[in-house]
Structures are given as C-alpha cells and as structure tokens.
Amino acid sequence: MPRIWHKTLFKLLKKGHFALLGHFPMAHMYVKIGQNCHFYAIPADGFRFEMKPGTTSAFATHACTHQWHNLGEANSMRILITNDDGIYSPGLAALAHIAKQFGDVVVVAPDAEQSSMGHAVTHSRPLSLRTSPVPFEGIEAFRVNGTPADCTALGTHLYSQIDVVLSGINMGLNVGNSMWHSGTLAAAKQAVLLGKKGIALSTPVKNGYPKFDLLQPYINQALEILFQSPGVGLWNVNFPFEPKDIIWTRQSVRQYDGTIVPGLDPNGAKHYWFTVTPLAPAEEGTDRWAIEHDLVSITPLRLDLTDEKELERRQVHQPI
Amino acid sequence: MPRIWHKTLFKLLKKGHFALLGHFPMAHMYVKIGQNCHFYAIPADGFRFEMKPGTTSAFATHACTHQWHNLGEANSMRILITNDDGIYSPGLAALAHIAKQFGDVVVVAPDAEQSSMGHAVTHSRPLSLRTSPVPFEGIEAFRVNGTPADCTALGTHLYSQIDVVLSGINMGLNVGNSMWHSGTLAAAKQAVLLGKKGIALSTPVKNGYPKFDLLQPYINQALEILFQSPGVGLWNVNFPFEPKDIIWTRQSVRQYDGTIVPGLDPNGAKHYWFTVTPLAPAEEGTDRWAIEHDLVSITPLRLDLTDEKELERRQVHQPI
C-alpha cells in the first residue's frame, strides 16, 4: 500500500471487525486493519460500503486522493465552526467546507478580527447575532459582535445539540506559550467548558494565503481521529505550510516570544508595541518542534490549571 | 536581631497558642501574641518551629505595631502591581499599600476596566503609558491603554528588575473554571511567561466594597509565603469576604457558570447576554469550596496545558 494511501484515507474503520464496501467503481476495495494502523475509507456519494475482515487493498489511489467523503458515523455530528480572524477569513470558509463532509454544520464567527483576544468574554454588553454577509455554500452562518469564546457560547446556546466546536483555520500558528493569547484556542476551550468537544486548527501564513488544498487531507485525517476520540476532549492542531505527516505532541513551554518594543508616534510621543521575537529551536516532541519539521501537531490539552506536584508538596502542611 | 532571622520568618503564628521554632540559628525566637496583633514568623525551608505561649520579645512588640512587615530579603523585592479593574480600583490601591511593606513597588494598570478580558494582548496597535491621575502614596503609578497582560509585559519591560507581579485585588472571585476569563489571573500568567513570579489576588464584592482591613493580615500572610517560595511560580489566591484561615487548594473544574441569556433591545431586536448562573456546591479541597467555607484559597497553577495522560495514551501510536 503506497504511502499516499495511508495519508489520504481519512475515515477510521474503527473496531476493526468489519469494513465498508459497496457500489464502488472498484470491486476490490478492501482494507486490512493492522494493529497500529488507522485506515479510512471514504464512501462515494450515497454509496454504502462493506469490508470483510482480512481483505486487502487495491483501494483506488485515484479515488482516495480526491473526493472521499465521510458518510459514516461521524456524519451524524453536529458541528459549530468559529474562529478568531472573523467571519470573512478564508480559513473559516475552508474549514466550513471541509467540515460539511462530517455532518451538519453551522458557522457563528466574530464580525471583526479578534486575534490575540485570549479567552476574553463579553459581560458588559449584550451580543448580537446577524446573518453572515458572505455565503457559506448553503451552510447557515452568522456573525457576532463578540469574541471567539462568545461565539462558542452563543452558538452552542442557539444550537444546543452541537457535538463539537471547530475553531479556525487560524491564519497563524498557535503553538507553545503563545497559545495563551489565542482566541482560536479559546473558542475550543469554551466548548469544553460547556461540555462539547473542542478542536482548534491553525496554520502559518507565508506570503499570502495558506494552501488549503494542500492541507485538506491532513485536516480530514485529524478531524476523523479526533471526532472518533471518546469523551469531550480539547485538542490543539497546527498544520505546517506543507505537511508531511501527523504526530502527537506536547505544548512547548520553555520559551516565550512576546516582547515589548518601544516606538514613537508622529508627535514624538513614546509608545510601545507588544510584538514577538524569533525563538530558538523547540524541544523535540513539542508542537512547535513538529511545525519546525513540517509535521502536523496534535496536542491534547486539559483545562485544569492546578499544578499537581506543587499542590501535593504544599498540602503536607494543611491548613497553612 | 540578625538579618538571618528576618529572612527566615514567614509563617503566621496563628491562634496565639503557640508559635513555631526550629532549626533556627537563634535560640530566643519568641513572639508575644497581642490581642490585635498578627504575628508572623518565617520558617526556614521545610523546618518546623514552635513557640511556647507567654514568651516575650522586644522584637514582637516593636514589630507588631506595624502589622508585620517583611523585613528580610523580601524587602528588597521589586514588585509590579497591576489588575483588571483599572487604575482607579480601590482593590489596586489596597494591594499597592500592602505591597509596599515587602519592597519596591511600581503600579502599571489598565486605564479602563478590563474584566473578563482573559489573556488578551494588544498586537494591533501600540500601547501608551501615562502617569496615573490618582496618587498611590508615593508609589510610581502608570495607566496603560491595554489589557492586564499588556500591563505586565510593559511594566516588566520598563522595570526589568521586577521579581514578582501582583495582580488585583480583583473585585470579584476568580475561582474554578471562571479563571479562564480572568484578566487578573492573566496578568499573573503573563508574569510567569516572562520569567517572573506571578500572583493573582481576588475577593468577592458584597453590597459595596470589600473590607480590605479585614483581609490585610491574610494578604500579608499569603504574600509572605509565596514570596518565599523558590522558583518562579504562579499562584491564584482568593479571599472570602471574612476569612477564617488559609488552605492550599486545587482548581474546581467540574462546573462552569457561564451561560447565555436572551433579551430584547428597545427596538425589539433580540440580543444575548453572556452571564453567570449559580453553581452547586464545589468539591472539597477546591478553590471554590474554600471560599464557600470562608477559607482563603491558594492554588498553585501551571502554564503547561498538555494533557499528559491523554498524550501518553496517544503516543503509543506515533506518528499517527
């Protein structure tokens, strides 16, 4: 089975007992489920597939490189899409387009750019929801005068059956310590706070837009894995400009790139920019390291900030 | 009294029945507990002290007239004070006043309320620093047109020798999952990102202002403990309205109080408020539980969001 095959199959045949077959132009679409392998087969439009155990795989390279859609279990997913770049971001459109393959989709995104808004929410004024001025290929889409986390809260309030919130595709990475400022990740964290699965997706911008076509198979694969993951779950996924593979990573926490740079306004008054500096190479196995090596990074995150080790040490003397 | 003594005292002799002694270079460490006095002794690292009732000391009399100042090493601490309620908050003034006992203090706080701003930072425009229009008892104080995290970044840029950032005293608790939205905590997290110790302090508001006088001994005690703590460290401290004691806690993560409530504007247009709902009682040992029991809560936090257990489980199959 060629490597490309592994990469482009994007629906997990899970539980390994059977597989899908069907009305497919090819008779021999068999996939063997190996121990450490995750195989995906994509149904053709409206077809049903089955696959017997032990069957093997001339499964069309042609088909799987293009248009494999998930009509399987994940198809019943109810997906809320949001972001922090705002309703007009091409990253949002790309993500909505991809998500449609996995279930019912609704878009609720900020009406203006909300980058670096962190996990801000809007308590001091009411939020308004308006129909998106840009169409999303038949997907219901709304803009909100709020933050990414507001959008998750409002979207899941209005569409209470939502299973998962996808946030992105952010035009810019969200790895390492910079994820603290990320509105993209905050929308996914907000999902988890509200009992939904949350997945943040980000990619760097180099001289123009990301090549979403290039990313699509990796996005598909990542979503399939994470949609299948039991429980709620919070996941931070970053895609390099041209991905080669996908790995599980941890957050890179040793370095931080935020810095203050002074400047002058036209009247000569001093001011200060919060900007970023280049970092030294990251530690192996971290999200930033993965990107540095053209690997898609999936980091499982948690929402409990407690420092367990420190707490354990301290609680020896309790009360203080 | 030798300098070493000053350095090592840090533990509150509470309830007046006994005090701590121990492994201490001096034999005569006695502290008399006066009626309205709060006495603190600072243990050496990991030592236990005891003090017999009725012991006296010129040291004690003198010291307790000023409510216990840190006369030791911590006195040379360089402290940045910020908050998310803005430069005019009485909580900020109260904290600056208390912090002065511990070292050199500078105030750099937002010029407007920044509640629920989470860990937002300002990349899209420069920040301006202006002298505070309200005085801080001889403390240098500035207002910034930015977020709490901006203030930490700018303050530590301008005063690079800062050892610790205190954020608060927030007019409102920051416990459990709501800490994700907290600008107060974000300022402390930003400190840690920048290599400084970060401590967030919050207290509830009931029918007016908190009674800072009532809180002061507990604030002193908490700061003394945390200033002594080795390493950088991130701490989230919450004070109940009328504290009885201090305990180490973990973050309460089982419940979340953020919710959306619909409403109508005067033109009959629908809108939505991001508000909070009452929660069921918290799990014992958590920050929220502590407050429910009139206990000051100190929660050690970490900035690594990685879900270690999930990662370990996943990395069995690496690359994906």
Added chain:
Amino acid sequence: MPRIWHKTLFKLLKKGHFALLGHFPMAHMYVKIGQNCHFYAIPADGFRFEMKPGTTSAFATHACTHQWHNLGEANSMRILITNDDGIYSPGLAALAHIAKQFGDVVVVAPDAEQSSMGHAVTHSRPLSLRTSPVPFEGIEAFRVNGTPADCTALGTHLYSQIDVVLSGINMGLNVGNSMWHSGTLAAAKQAVLLGKKGIALSTPVKNGYPKFDLLQPYINQALEILFQSPGVGLWNVNFPFEPKDIIWTRQSVRQYDGTIVPGLDPNGAKHYWFTVTPLAPAEEGTDRWAIEHDLVSITPLRLDLTDEKELERRQVHQPI
C-alpha cells in the same frame, strides 16, 4: 418629450461626434442610440448645447428612465467610495457599482460597522489598510480599522487625485438632526475639510435590503447633478424607499429623535439605551419632509458652524 426625460438628461455627450441640443428644455434634443451605447444629456443652467445634424431620435424613454450613464466629462472623475456600515455592506457595493459609470473608483471603507460614529477620527493609534476580502467587480477596494472620516482621510492620502468622496449608500436615513451622529455624512464632511467634494447617500431599510435597482436612476441623476456642481460642495442626499422625484431641501432642525430608555441586564443592574423615538411630521421643504413624501432629498450643507446672526448681535460689544 416626457417629463422624465427632462429630468434625466443632463450630461454632455463627449467625443465630439455630436453634442447636445439647445437651451433646455428644447425641442431639438434628439440623441441617436447606438448599439450598446449609453447616452446622456446634460441639463442646463442656461447652457447651450449643440448636436450635429443627422442624428436621429429613437431615443428611448425606456432607456432614460433606467440606465443613463455618464460617458462625458465626469468620466474623468476620480471617486473614493466609503461608508459607515463597513466594507461588507450591500449599500457600499451598490454605490461602487453605480459610481463606476462616472469615472475611476477606489473603495476604502471601515472593516467593521461604524454607525453613529459621528465625525470621530482616530488619533490614538495608527490605522491599517488591508485589501478587501470581498471583491468589487474589478474595483480596488480596501478595509481600514477606523472610522468613516478616517477612511476618507486615508483614502485621499493614498489617492491624492481624488475629486469626490461618495459615502454610502447608508442602510438608514440621515436626515434632520440625526445627521449629527452620522458616520456616513462625516466621511463626506471630511472630504470637504480636505478640499474634495463630499456627497453622502442614504436610504431607509424596511424588512430587508433597500431595492437598489429602484434607486439607481435617482442615484445616477443625483450624482450627475452634483458632480457637475462647481466648487467643492457638501451634499446630503437621502432616497426614500420608492422615490418619485428629487427636490432640494434644507435640514429639518425642529425635532430630534434621540432618547434614552432604561433597561435591566440579566443580573438586574440598570442600564440605558440610546435609542430613537418617532417624530411628528416634518416642516415642508426639509429633508425629512421630502422623504415623508417619497421624494429624494438633496440638501446643500456648509461646514461653517458660526451662528452669523448671533455673532453680529454680539459683536456690537467687542471686546466683551
């Protein structure tokens, strides 16, 4: 010749092949309609027109009610389009589409809604210009993180040859005293401050979008008149939902519809909405009166706020 003809003719035919007719209204005003050609005639404040012999006259009444385009002198106009509803407003797109007939067009509009921003400008931070995420039929278009007046200032800075700034088409009227709050009008005022002609265009919204097709001939006519007007000039043009005719008006200043209405937030805290109340019918001859009678209103405005009469009375005793 139908009345509508008299109204809509007003532009000189250019390219010298033939020209227009005599003193208006004249008997000899015939224009030959070539294939795919749009012909205009310009009304005349006492001008004389000529037309070469031989031209004939199937000059469609039909045509002139719809699609009179400026192919003449005005074609050399350099037009900046902005608004206060933001770059995504259908009113902006409609105006840019119409303006293309009159010359070279560039769009520089706010990236977010800026309604009721009045004549605010942004001094405290720099403005950024980005390519519009929505296309404008081959027109260069940019979004700015600023107010309508900022957009005029930045647009005319970048395109210094601009002759006229069109602001709108605002989704909502700007008549009477409410024009003080109008960002739409402010963009036009800013144009005049900078030595350019400024024209604000507004129309009411009823159950959805305005019918721009219905408005187009009146917009064309208004622009043709105002583009021809000598000098700089500031004009406030309001279109009723279904216009019947165009008149010159004055600002209605006797009534004001801004009012404060109290309300409660979900926590029971009192707050206040700045909203509007219905007004009694307006005085005849005013902008609001025109709209009430389905008439397009064009109000010439001035930027000198001096109350001349009061000043004259006062200056009898000078110095005070």
Added chain:
Amino acid sequence: MPRIWHKTLFKLLKKGHFALLGHFPMAHMYVKIGQNCHFYAIPADGFRFEMKPGTTSAFATHACTHQWHNLGEANSMRILITNDDGIYSPGLAALAHIAKQFGDVVVVAPDAEQSSMGHAVTHSRPLSLRTSPVPFEGIEAFRVNGTPADCTALGTHLYSQIDVVLSGINMGLNVGNSMWHSGTLAAAKQAVLLGKKGIALSTPVKNGYPKFDLLQPYINQALEILFQSPGVGLWNVNFPFEPKDIIWTRQSVRQYDGTIVPGLDPNGAKHYWFTVTPLAPAEEGTDRWAIEHDLVSITPLRLDLTDEKELERRQVHQPI
C-alpha cells in the same frame, strides 16, 4: 436687597480700579444695570468689599464692558458637567469646582478618554452609569461607558431639570475645523439637540497642566455672560494659556490641520497615523486668531447645517 441678589453676587472685581462694596449684605451695594450691561458682584462669606465713592453708575458702565456680570437667577441653574477627556481629567474637576458657584451641579462623564470621538453616540449596546471613583467636593458624579454625547443624553435623562450642559475644560483647543472631531463640543451640541443650553470650554496644554487658577476669572466671566444669554444657545469657548481679554469670534474655516502620516510597525508593516500639522496664522476675528493673540474666544454656533445660499440658488429649479 432681594435674596436672589445675595445669591447671585459672586464675582470679584479685578484689576483693582475699584473694589466691591461692603460687608455683605451691605446697604451700599448698588449697581446700575445698563441696557446691554451685565453686572455682577461677588458674594461674601464675611468678606469686606470696598467701592470707591461715587462709583455707582460710572462704575457700572465701565465695569460692565469688562468683567461685571449679572448672574441673577443663574444661581438657581441646574448644570450638567461632562467632557471628553474622561471622569479623571483635572479639567473636569476644575470646571465642576467653578460651576458650583452658579447653581446645582451634577457630573456625568465618560469613564475613559473619548478625544476625537466627534458626535458619536452609542446605539449598539446599553450604557451603564456608575458612581465616580474620584470625589468632586460634594458634587454627585458618575462615569458612563460611553461618548461625551451619550453622557449629555444620559445625564439630562436622569436629571431632566438641567438648564445647561458644560463640557470641558478640554485639555486641548477646539477651534476652527478641528471642532468637527471634538467630543467636547459634541456634548454641548447634544445638549442643544435636547433643548438645553450647551457650552464647550477648552484650553491648550503646554508642558503639563493648564493653569486653571489663571483661567478661572475668565471662565467665570464667560459663563456669566452665556448663562444670561436668552434662549438655548450653543457656544464654543476657548481659553488661551494666559488670557488677556475675551472676544466674540467666528469659526476659522479656511484651514484644516488633519493629515495622514505613514509609519511602520515593529514587523515592518505599513500603517498610517491621523495626526495634525501646524497651520498658517488664522484670519482675524476667528476663534483660532483669538487664541493666537491670547484672547479668550467665544463663538456662537448653530446646529442647522443647511447652506442657505446654495439652497436659494438651487431652489430656482424645483423640483430638480
């Protein structure tokens, strides 16, 4: 002497040519009121006044051309104070302090700086009113999360008996065309829209704060004159750094100082500052000219933007 008289006396005679009257109330305090004159005397909390013999009418004539103002009933005035520099501005405090002499005062000001906000109002969210964190010498004072015009609207809603709105003292001039951007003036304009008298007061800032003590007699005099003025009235008052006299002026409209200056952010991205350029000397008799000559400038303004002359010319052809 009627009680009202006692109340209204409050202005010191300056320049020492003569002084006031006796211990208050005194029998000799006679002031002849000339036809166009406004006479003032200064109340006396047990002060001694002197007036040279025989000065009754001669004194009056001379004095009234300068600094004698008749406050009369004005002492019963109900005054709303606001500004655009925000609740903490020393200019606001100075104005409130002075206004107290003239009647009942309430302060309702923005909670954050609102410079260059023009006549913006807040429709999209509710306004909140909170007690001012800074005291105003026994004056009720509130901060509002809105614009200067919002503050006028909310203040006059809550205190419907308000007679006059004073806006300022702005830390920066508001003369000539720059008054279009002025939030200070907008608050006064909003007063007039709502049927109250509106007065804007501004002064330049040079190396620190204005010398309000130096300005105070001129502020008193200006207010006395304008409070006496019949009708509603809109007035724009500008004080030079060190005033010599007061004159009536017109708005300077020939020049405009707003300009765009490009710059670079720390990442090298281009941005643009809306800033101001120095102007050539102003035309005599204008507000800016007055300031250039150390004269307080009072400009009567109107809220009718109609260009009467242009309208008259156009209406010859009506309908168009």
